[in-house]
Amino acid sequence: MAQTRAEQMVARLQSMQAAVPDIEASAVVSVDGLTIASALPAEVEEDRVSAMSAAMLSLGERISSELGRGDIEQVYIKGNDGYVILTAVGEEAVLTVLARKEAKLGLIFLEMRRAAADLTKMI
Secondary structure, three states: OOOOHHHHHHHHHHHHHHHOOOEEEEEEEEOOOOEEEEEOOOOOOHHHHHHHHHHHHHHHHHHHHHOOOOOOOOEEEEEOOEEEEEEEEOOOEEEEEEEOOOOOHHHHHHHHHHHHHHHHHHO
């Protein structure tokens, strides 16, 4: 039986997390804040992550544009307990990743770029 688009996207998120074990969770969110696909732990509120991710990417795009930094590549937030990293997936979606505080960011950025390219084709 063929996988649905959402199932293919979840499988891609899961393979990204398997490739980089420091990625604890991930989701693809529409620019209007709705979850398209997710590999989030049960304790994470999907709707809140989706809404905040869309808002954060939108704000990042505006800041980058207003301050002459060009098209946005990613937004990342470093907290005491780890990172939240956002990158665009085409024009209509956002890839959000939650990573451990000891994560190797270069590896995560690389894997996110690869995943975003694959996910863009699925949207």
